Amino acid sequence: MADPAPDPALRDQTLADIGEFGLISRIDELVARLAPGEQVLVGPGDDAAVLRVRNGHVVVSTDVMVEGRHFRREWVDAVDVGHRAAAQNLSDINAMGGRATWLTVGLAAPKDLPAQWALDFTRGFAEECASVGAGLVGGDLTSADQVVISVTVLGGCTVSPVLRSGARPGDVVALAGRQGWAAGGLAVLGRGFRSPRVLVDAYRRPEPPYDAGPAAADAGATSMIDVSDGLLADALHVARASGVVIDVDTAAFEVPEPLQAVAAATNSDPLGLILGGGDDHCLLATFPADVALPDGWRAVGIVREPGADGPTVIVDGAAYEGPTGWTHF
Amino acid sequence: MADPAPDPALRDQTLADIGEFGLISRIDELVARLAPGEQVLVGPGDDAAVLRVRNGHVVVSTDVMVEGRHFRREWVDAVDVGHRAAAQNLSDINAMGGRATWLTVGLAAPKDLPAQWALDFTRGFAEECASVGAGLVGGDLTSADQVVISVTVLGGCTVSPVLRSGARPGDVVALAGRQGWAAGGLAVLGRGFRSPRVLVDAYRRPEPPYDAGPAAADAGATSMIDVSDGLLADALHVARASGVVIDVDTAAFEVPEPLQAVAAATNSDPLGLILGGGDDHCLLATFPADVALPDGWRAVGIVREPGADGPTVIVDGAAYEGPTGWTHF
Numbered sequence A, B: 001m002a003d004p005a006p007d008p009a010l011r012d013q014t015l016a017d018i019g020e021f022g023l024i025s026r027i028d029e030l031v032a033r034l035a036p037g038e039q040v041l042v043g044p045g046d047d048a049a050v051l052r053v054r055n056g057h058v059v060v061s062t063d064v065m066v067e068g069r070h071f072r073r074e075w076v077d078a079v080d081v082g083h084r085a086a087a088q089n090l091s092d093i094n095a096m097g098g099r100a101t102w103l104t105v106g107l108a109a110p111k112d113l114p115a116q117w118a119l120d121f122t123r124g125f126a127e128e129c130a131s132v133g134a135g136l137v138g139g140d141l142t143s144a145d146q147v148v149i150s151v152t153v154l155g156g157c158t159v160s161p162v163l164r165s166g167a168r169p170g171d172v173v174a175l176a177g178r179q180g181w182a183a184g185g186l187a188v189l190g191r192g193f194r195s196p197r198v199l200v201d202a203y204r205r206p207e208p209p210y211d212a213g214p215a216a217a218d219a220g221a222t223s224m225i226d227v228s229d230g231l232l233a234d235a236l237h238v239a240r241a242s243g244v245v246i247d248v249d250t251a252a253f254e255v256p257e258p259l260q261a262v263a264a265a266t267n268s269d270p271l272g273l274i275l276g277g278g279d280d281h282c283l284l285a286t287f288p289a290d291v292a293l294p295d296g297w298r299a300v301g302i303v304r305e306p307g308a309d310g311p312t313v314i315v316d317g318a319a320y321e322g323p324t325g326w327t328h329f
Helices: A020-034 A078-094 A115-131 A181-190 A197-204 A212-219 A231-242 A257-265 A270-276 B020-034 B078-094 B115-131 B181-190 B197-204 B212-219 B231-242 B257-266 B270-276
Strands: A040-042 A049-053 A056-066 A099-109 A135-143 A148-157 A172-176 A223-226 A245-248 A283-287 A297-304 A312-315 B040-042 B049-053 B056-066 B099-109 B135-143 B148-157 B172-176 B223-226 B245-248 B283-287 B297-304 B312-315
Touching: A020 A115, A049 A099, A049 A135, A056 A078, A056 B099, A056 B148, A078 A099, A078 A115, A078 A148, A078 A197, A078 A212, A078 A223, A099 A115, A099 B056, A099 B148, A115 A135, A148 B056, A148 B099, A148 B148, A172 A245, A181 A197, A181 A257, A181 A270, A197 A257, A212 A223, A212 A283, A212 A297, A223 A231, A231 A245, A231 A270, A231 A283, A231 A312, A257 A270, A283 A297, B020 B115, B020 B135, B049 B099, B049 B135, B056 B078, B078 B099, B078 B115, B078 B148, B078 B197, B078 B212, B078 B223, B099 B115, B115 B135, B172 B212, B172 B245, B181 B197, B181 B257, B181 B270, B197 B257, B212 B223, B212 B283, B212 B297, B223 B231, B231 B245, B231 B270, B231 B283, B231 B312, B257 B270, B283 B297
Parallel strands: A056 B135, A099 A135, A135 B056, A245 A312, B099 B135, B245 B312
Antiparallel strands: A040 A049, A049 B056, A056 A148, A056 B049, A099 A148, A172 A283, A172 A297, A223 A283, A245 A297, B040 B049, B056 B148, B099 B148, B172 B283, B172 B297, B223 B283, B245 B297
């Protein structure tokens, strides 16, 4: 459903035209059609959703995406913004070794936003959720100067959740999923180009390795994180939380052809896209050295005892001088 | 803690000065100090929070507050914005007859926001949560052109949740909590005044009747909603969801003295503040006629069969011509 048919009745209608409750009723219809769930006792439309839970752990995460900062409407269509917003949050549950079950969305948007944009966003969001068996169960809609999307995701773990703090010296550092592709796509879009298409698509609609998180938890991963700020930046979160040094081995990375092409065209180092890029929502985890890595995981480094510099990230055994990722302020 | 001591190290520091991770670590410290919870297995700081749940129902709601629309920083200090944001969301769980347990906050804010504002907001938010035994377990922080606060709250119900759709003809319509006070405070602030102080305070820091929701559920309430858009506007949600007419009896309302004073000073009808005002987060519910209303509830109307106009809200048996509340677009 890359190009869903727009609703003719919404043609040229803004949020102000259709009104809050007009839009909400359409969103509720859409959500009910896309994401029914037998564990959802009360879905959108009341003061709160009511969900049936079993004994155990609920995993909860919240992320906020802001127009102009996390996405641009001229670069990413509404359906893909929906997919991205859902993927980013589903990925946080993945990084705990859990499986997402329910999500809520708070959408703040300018009054002149086309109503179809909000519906297309919802459609993409619900589609991405449905791809992992999760459902959109609630939300809020209000006006603001720019589009701000706040998502909360709930999930469950069958085994203990995998934290950032469990990496131990001697562990193998491993990666699951594509890394650097979305950063390559963003670099392309930032220069006004639309190809290589495979990278632009990777940025617009990431493909997080949703099965890799639970597989890593089952295999005994000692720590795990989803790469959203950048590979080295997120590795640093693990290093600090665990009190270790993470040593990334660049020889472990094959640089895919489209990244080589972008690097050549932009006169940059393709390894910089891999080490500094976020937005692919690949997973970084550590495993005991004697564990066979699950399908989809590949070794990219090793965990070492902290030296004089304390917990940190190094590349090929030495400090890294290139870009390490993203800061929000 | 109306006037918490500011942190001297943050004097004149903006979010850009202190940086995302600098602020997050301070927020995490603050939250850990204010809201420990034995059911929180992993709190803020990892990819997701991990919560221990029992068999049963989880109730989930999301609300978004936008600076300039839902609050003004010059009218409401950061601690009170935190209280208001939490109260608004805790109230949604209250309106289901549930009790809130955990909350997450997504905060988008301009880079030049004083860092102390974000911490004071968090403090007020966590204090309001702690007042009902709920804890702040996760969040996200990012930059935006204006302050946007998105809150998700989770709670539990011991009996079946009370929906908007269960009101039946013959039921008594009842109210718990103050109504019209916050609207009076907003009217005062909008004209540049700061008194009557009791109304301004009611707007800045609402006092939802947190015990009244579970009490109504226990007593067998047939429908319930939290009044956030306005008494008549929210009654209309119940009327439509239930397929009934709600007839509000204005003789049932005592107009408190401060509302009379504001109405006199602004040449308006104090009943308009009560019937049209939101933001107090009082509860509106319907009860079978033979049920004794629980403590804190007072009868304010009756549920009737729908007539030719279908489900609607009437006042003293007739259509109402005054303001009915708030629309978002």
